[in-house]
Structure formats: structure tokens, C-alpha cells
Amino acid sequence: MYTLTSVTRTYQNGSRTVRALQGVDLVIEDGEWLAVQGRTGSGKTTLLQILGGLDRPSMGTVNFDDRDLATLPETRLTEFRAAFVGFVFQTFNLLPTLSAIENVEAALVPRRVSSAERRARATQALEAVGLGDWARHLPSELSGGQQQRVGIARALVKEPKVLLADEPTGNLDGDTRDEILALLERLWHEHRFTLVLVTHDPSLAGRAQRVGVMSDGKLAVGPGA
Amino acid sequence: MFFLTYLRHELRLRMRQAILIALGLAVGIGLVVTVTAASAGVENAQSSVLHGLYGIGTDITVTQAPHPGSHTGGAFSPGSTTQQVDELLNGQLSPLNISSVEAISRLRSVAAAAGGLTLTDMKLTIPSEGSLGPGGQPPTNLPAPTSFTVDGVDLAHLGLGPFGSGEISAGRTFAASDESSNVAVVDSNYATANKVTVGSTITIAQTRFTVIGIVRQPQGGGSADVYIPLARAQALGMGPGVSNLRNQVNTIYVAAASASAVPIVQAEIAKLLPSATVTTSGSLASAVSGSLATAASLISDFGRWLAIAVLIAAFAVASLLTMAAVARRVREFGALKALGWRSRRIIAQVMAESFIVGVVGAVLGIALGFGGAALVDVVAPPLSATVAQNPGSAPAQNTLFNGSGIQHQPAPGSTSTVIVHLVAPVTANALVLAVALAIAGALTAGAFGSWRAARLRPAEALSQVA
Numbered sequence: 001m002y003t004l005t006s007v008t009r010t011y012q013n014g015s016r017t018v019r020a021l022q023g024v025d026l027v028i029e030d031g032e033w034l035a036v037q038g039r040t041g042s043g044k045t046t047l048l049q050i051l052g053g054l055d056r057p058s059m060g061t062v063n064f065d066d067r068d069l070a071t072l073p074e075t076r077l078t079e080f081r082a083a084f085v086g087f088v089f090q091t092f093n094l095l096p097t098l099s100a101i102e103n104v105e106a107a108l109v110p111r112r113v114s115s116a117e118r119r120a121r122a123t124q125a126l127e128a129v130g131l132g133d134w135a136r137h138l139p140s141e142l143s144g145g146q147q148q149r150v151g152i153a154r155a156l157v158k159e160p161k162v163l164l165a166d167e168p169t170g171n172l173d174g175d176t177r178d179e180i181l182a183l184l185e186r187l188w189h190e191h192r193f194t195l196v197l198v199t200h201d202p203s204l205a206g207r208a209q210r211v212g213v214m215s216d217g218k219l220a221v222g223p224g225a
Numbered sequence: 226m227f228f229l230t231y232l233r234h235e236l237r238l239r240m241r242q243a244i245l246i247a248l249g250l251a252v253g254i255g256l257v258v259t260v261t262a263a264s265a266g267v268e269n270a271q272s273s274v275l276h277g278l279y280g281i282g283t284d285i286t287v288t289q290a291p292h293p294g295s296h297t298g299g300a301f302s303p304g305s306t307t308q309q310v311d312e313l314l315n316g317q318l319s320p321l322n323i324s325s326v327e328a329i330s331r332l333r334s335v336a337a338a339a340g341g342l343t344l345t346d347m348k349l350t351i352p353s354e355g356s357l358g359p360g361g362q363p364p365t366n367l368p369a370p371t372s373f374t375v376d377g378v379d380l381a382h383l384g385l386g387p388f389g390s391g392e393i394s395a396g397r398t399f400a401a402s403d404e405s406s407n408v409a410v411v412d413s414n415y416a417t418a419n420k421v422t423v424g425s426t427i428t429i430a431q432t433r434f435t436v437i438g439i440v441r442q443p444q445g446g447g448s449a450d451v452y453i454p455l456a457r458a459q460a461l462g463m464g465p466g467v468s469n470l471r472n473q474v475n476t477i478y479v480a481a482a483s484a485s486a487v488p489i490v491q492a493e494i495a496k497l498l499p500s501a502t503v504t505t506s507g508s509l510a511s512a513v514s515g516s517l518a519t520a521a522s523l524i525s526d527f528g529r530w531l532a533i534a535v536l537i538a539a540f541a542v543a544s545l546l547t548m549a550a551v552a553r554r555v556r557e558f559g560a561l562k563a564l565g566w567r568s569r570r571i572i573a574q575v576m577a578e579s580f581i582v583g584v585v586g587a588v589l590g591i592a593l594g595f596g597g598a599a600l601v602d603v604v605a606p607p608l609s610a611t612v613a614q615n616p617g618s619a620p621a622q623n624t625l626f627n628g629s630g631i632q633h634q635p636a637p638g639s640t641s642t643v644i645v646h647l648v649a650p651v652t653a654n655a656l657v658l659a660v661a662l663a664i665a666g667a668l669t670a671g672a673f674g675s676w677r678a679a680r681l682r683p684a685e686a687l688s689q690v691a
Contacts, residue, residue, distance in 0.1 A: 082565020093560035
């Protein structure tokens, strides 16, 4: 699915040049679960954003099913995200003025599905994460764990090929963290999407098929537990 | 439609912020509406001054200032007997040939043109040499000189000019057959003061005129004491160095085909008669003194700049508030981009919110504007406008005898003071302007904010601290 070749990402931070990624080579297979570990600032999030088409490499190629995300025009990259990629964020990034179900529906807006189908699929996705009864609530009326469930429902409602999760349990307490992790694991087993999960939590990484460790922009991948 | 759902939720849950921005716009818009209304009110007041002087139907007047050095009347020197002088004088204005009236009436966009002669009848007694006291002092029992203004009326165009705006309160108005008759219509104020009634006789230039009617001019109006047929005024009037004013007029009253044609007609007449003074209600401002002139310059100078300054400030405040509001939502836009939303869709969403805010701002602004205009109506004192009877000329002068000899002073009635009440109307144009400005302001503000946010790379947008 993904083939990354010599991917380098540098950016300017004032007068300092930051090398977030330095020559990363990586192959990710269809339906694989890859965990990426590393300290803060090691380049994990940058790697995830490049995989999701939210950022482009300064050098190298990012092949996804025969398209190079590094050179894809902006509109095609937007379409790529809309069609194939679901994101789960550490801070949830829900739209504060929309209800849970409307947040999930927002993911289907670029897919041009009828409003009835959109509502039906969003309802289904919320039920799948156990929030069927909370559809009408605003994010501010939900707990952290519930908000992340909405985030996961939003990421998966369009049945993406890839789910990219950036510290999905980073803002949650212990019990909730385990619940979310169990939910992700169950959904991965059910839907067999490709899951790339960035975390600095070793217990989370332990469940993945393969574990990569980022350090100073370089990636070393080994087998999972 | 998701677009509307999102729009509705955004506006409802961020209502305070939306109302704040709308209020900011509304203050600017309200002031623009108020100033526009006030300046329309002043324009109306100016045109009512013009109509008070020259009649309701008159849009433009044409006069010509006297040549420098010419002056009224001749010198009178005491003779062997007492002399009674009664002359109808054209002092204030240079005569214009009657052909100018025809030329003007042939101009396109001119509905009608009429000539008029505004003259002063002066009666004075020159004492005989023998009756002079020591040192040439006039005798104490000498009657005081008197004068009144006489207006020669074009009987073919009774509706034009000052006579036309009056109302006949007794007797009758002129008929076409009166052209060469010695008949007069007298202003009601003059009639009361001098005990003149229909059927009385008055003397103008040693000629007896029968009063056929009394005319009451609207408040503030009334430029002449006595109206007589133009042909009689031409025959009896005298100018500097001429014994009659045949084929001469000194004021031309013009009715334009439409209000919008007034400036065009004004320009055409100015080309036709380069040395003439062409007065419209617009150009009257410079000829008017009194509180109306002060109000006019206050509104055109201070008011207009104040409105522009407040409008710019309102736009700036609305822009800054919108940009701040959008900046707080950058992460939200990053999340939408991650979901595959196009920048265009995000911009459209923000612009739609701004548009609604603009509409609300327009409605609030118009309400404020109506309030402001009503306040102007209530607060503005009655304005007075003092204007020379014939703008472009010096006021007529009377000749006076007293201990120090012959003196000149402004003749009564040579200037006219018109009292007008300032009513600030909120016009349809002002409302359209208000709506356009509010929406333009809100959209500008929205464009500033959303453009920046939407152009941000999603990775950057997501990394913004909420």
C-alpha cells in the first residue's frame, strides 16, 4: 500500500533548520497495524501527516497505491484524504458547534452522499463506537473518552483504507485509555483497514504487528510483540 | 444540507460574537444613514429656500450682476421749487435681453423659462433751495423717502417665479389681457401694512395702478411688495443711463424637465450666458448666510468625514473581530481539511457566516440610522437662511436724506430671510447604500480571515494551539 523512499522533511523554525524526517524508507502492507514510537519531537507526527497527505516531504517519494503523494496537486491530495484516510487526533479536534452525529457526518460531506444516507451511516458509526444514545450532544457535553469515540466514528464512517491515529489516548485517563484501545483493536479486526498508530505508550505499541521507533527523524522498524 | 446545518449551529452557538461584529458594523452604517439623511434634509431645505424666493416651480434662476461702477439712479439737486421724485429703478441687477429667455427656453431639458423684472419704486421729496436750513440742512418736516419692490410678471408663465408660489387671498390674479393695463397684485404683508385693498390705487413711477388682487406668499416667501405685468414694468422701469427697460428682464426663472436635468441645464445656461449668475438650490448654499449655511457646511465637511472615519473604523473593528474569531478556529479548519474538505468549501462557510452578520449589521444599522435621523428632526433647531433677493448681486440700496446729506443703505426687502425646519429623510438610496456597505464590510472581514486560514497547510493548521 505505502512505499516511502528516502523521505526527508525539513522546515525552518526561525533561523534554525529542523530535520523532522531524515531519509525514511518504509513499506506498509494492506491491512497492517504499525505502531510508531518515539520521544516528543522525534518526527512521529510529521511521518503521520505525510502518510495522510496533510504535509509533503521536502525530498523523497510517498507512493500510495501507485500515486506519489509528494507531487500530487493540492486538489487531488484533498480528494485522496476524503476518500482513503481517516484521522484520529490526540485532542479530538471535533467541531465544537456541531453535535456528535453532525461531527461524524462532516466526514461524509466531501463524499457527496445523499443526506439520508449520510445520516444513516453516521448513526451506524456512532452505534459501532457505543455512542448511539449521545448523537445529539455537543462535544462539550461529552467526556474525553466519549469525544474520542466520536473522533473514531468520524474517522471510520467513510470506511477508509487507512486509519492514522496520533496519540489517540494521550489525553485520556487509564481506564478510558484501555477502552479506546480495545475499541480500536476490535474495529481493526472487523474492518481490516491499515492502521498506523503513533504513541509513546509502550503498552499501546505492544499490540501492533510491527513497531517502528523514531529517533531524530530516522525510523527503525522491528516486529511487534 | 450540511452547509446550512453548520452555518446555523455556528451562528447560534457563537451568537454573542456574531452580534458584537454586527453591532460594530451597525454603528458605522447607522452614522452613514444619519449623515446621508441630514444632508438630504439640508438639500431639501436649500431647495425650499430657492422656492421661497423664486417660486415652487423654479429650478434655476439666471441673473447678472451690475457692471462695476454703475450705480442706482441719478443725483438729485435741490432746485427753486420742491420736487417730487417717483422712479421705478433697476439697481440690483444688469438687464438681460428678452432674447436670452427665448434662447434658454429652447434648450433641451428645459420645460419652461420666464423673464421677470425685479425693480424698486422709490419716492422721495427734494426740498427747494429756499427751504434749506443753514449749512444746507433739509427742513425737518420733509417727508421720509419711501420705497417698495415691484416685480414685473411674465403673464404667459404665471406659474414660474415668485408670483407663482403665492395664493390669491382676495380679488383675482392676472389675465393675459392685462398685459398693457395698469393693474397690480399686492403682497398681503405690504397690503396690510399700507392699508391697500382690492380696488385701491397705488402709484408706481408716477403712474396710477389699480389693485386687482392680494397675494399671500408661503411663510418665508414673498420677494416683492407689488406685482405688475412685465410689459408695464419694462415701460416704466429705468436703469442706469436708460429711460426704459423695453425688451429687458433682470431675472430669468427656469423650470427643468426633471430634477436630474438641473445640473445639465445649469451648465448649458452658463455656456449660453457666460457672464450671468446661474443659481440652483445646490449652488444657493454659497449665496446663503445664516444657520442653514452653517448646517450645510457642517454636514458636508464634518458630517461626511465623520461618517467615513467611523465607517472605516467599523470595518476595521469588524475585520479584526472576524479575523480573531477565525484565528481561534484554525484548528477546526485544519480538522476539516484532514476530513477532505476543500479550502473553497471552508471559505464559503466562513463567508456565509459573514454575510449573515452583514445582513444583521445592515438591519441594526438602518434601525440606528432611522433613530439618528429622527433625532436630527427633534434636535435640529429651525434654520434661518438669509439670502440676497437676487443671488449674485449686491443688495439694493435706498437713498436717504439726513443731516449729513445723501446716504445709501440696503433697501428693505433686498435680502430675504427664510425659516426652514430641517427634516432628515431616510431615502431609499441611503438604505441601499447601508445594506451594500454592511454586507461589503462583513464580507471583506470574512475574506481576510478565511483566506488566511484556508491557505494554511493542514499540518500547520492542526498544530496551532487552540
